[in-house]
Amino acid sequence: MKLLSFDDFQIGVLRDDGIVNVTSVLPDIPRPLQCYRMNLFIEEWDTIKPEVERLAKVGLAVPVDSVRLLAPVPAPRKVYAAPANYHAHRAEMAAGAAGTEAAAGQHHSGEFGMFLKSPSSVVGPQDTILRPYEDRLIHHESELVLVMGKHGSAIPLADSLDYVFGYTCGLDITVRGPEDRSKRKSFDTFSPTGPYIITADEIADPGNLEISLWVNEDLKQHAFTKDLITDCPNLIANMSWVAATEPGDLLFTGTPDGVGEIKPGDLVSIKISDVGEMSVPVKARTGPNPERD
Ligand code: MN
Numbered sequence: 001m002k003l004l005s006f007d008d009f010q011i012g013v014l015r016d017d018g019i020v021n022v023t024s025v026l027p028d029i030p031r032p033l034q035c036y037r038m039n040l041f042i043e044e045w046d047t048i049k050p051e052v053e054r055l056a057k058v059g060l061a062v063p064v065d066s067v068r069l070l071a072p073v074p075a076p077r078k079v080y081a082a083p084a085n086y087h088a089h090r091a092e093m094a095a096g097a098a099g100t101e102a103a104a105g106q107h108h109s110g111e112f113g114m115f116l117k118s119p120s121s122v123v124g125p126q127d128t129i130l131r132p133y134e135d136r137l138i139h140h141e142s143e144l145v146l147v148m149g150k151h152g153s154a155i156p157l158a159d160s161l162d163y164v165f166g167y168t169c170g171l172d173i174t175v176r177g178p179e180d181r182s183k184r185k186s187f188d189t190f191s192p193t194g195p196y197i198i199t200a201d202e203i204a205d206p207g208n209l210e211i212s213l214w215v216n217e218d219l220k221q222h223a224f225t226k227d228l229i230t231d232c233p234n235l236i237a238n239m240s241w242v243a244a245t246e247p248g249d250l251l252f253t254g255t256p257d258g259v260g261e262i263k264p265g266d267l268v269s270i271k272i273s274d275v276g277e278m279s280v281p282v283k284a285r286t287g288p289n290p291e292r293d
Pocket of ligand 1: 081082083084141143172252254255
């Protein structure tokens with residue numbers, strides 16, 4: 001099943017003929033909390049699933065272009081991310097950054113750690129990436145994103161995929177430079193995700209997916225998730241040991257090689273086999289920069 005958020009945090013099922021609104025399966029939520037509706041929907045999934053499936057069959061669909069798509073989880077409580085999680089990307093970063101990131105080699109699953117991106121950097125498939133600097137290197141990173149389904153602390157490796165609600169496409173937009181990752185990757189609009197969540201039952205193995213990214217017409221990144229250094233089960237086990245998962249949390253699994261600059265006017269397109277695809281434009285961010293003004 002493909003689930004998405006649209007308009008004022010409504011929830012829909014994407015069918016071939018359009019979107020069926022299934023928001024009514026949840027009780028009303030006060031307006032200030034409606035941005036968290038998808039988190040609640042995921043948390044209640046086992047209870048509401050039969051009614052969602054029924055509505056998805058019998059409901060009337062509206063055309064996709066008649067709504068505004070939001071990030072499928074518009075307000076995740078946490079956005080975990082894996083640093084440099086493909087060997088070829090580690091090699092290109094080491095080559096270009098004077099060895100500041102260690103070369104690939106023997107490792108255990110926790111070696112490369114994790115970082116957090118600001119949840120407020122999350123935007124959707126119809127939003128725009130805003131470049132905060134004219135004169136700094138800002139890169140695209142194409143990533144498989146896990147949408148976590150349940151509360152879980154120190155999730156056992158063998159059970160870890162049971163905690164995944166579904167999958168979506170993600171762009172981990174990054175300013176290159178000396179500052180902490182949490183700044184360089186947390187600017188507003190730096191985590192486009194979407195266009196929908198495909199539920200975990202439809203993805204037999206997240207370690208057997210193909211990722212491609214284009215800037216305009218040019219293929220820049222092409223890789224397979226079987227080449228992840230730390231695979232999805234180990235990422236979940238490691239990260240949930242640090243910070244417990246909550247329904248709707250996003251987990252960016254890391255980018256393959258081929259990262260490169262995005263500039264105002266570019267269109268960045270990501271496609272993940274069996275998961276989905278989206279294209280997001282890039283513009284310059286306007287307004288003051290307190291670091292410089
Ligand atoms: Mn990344």
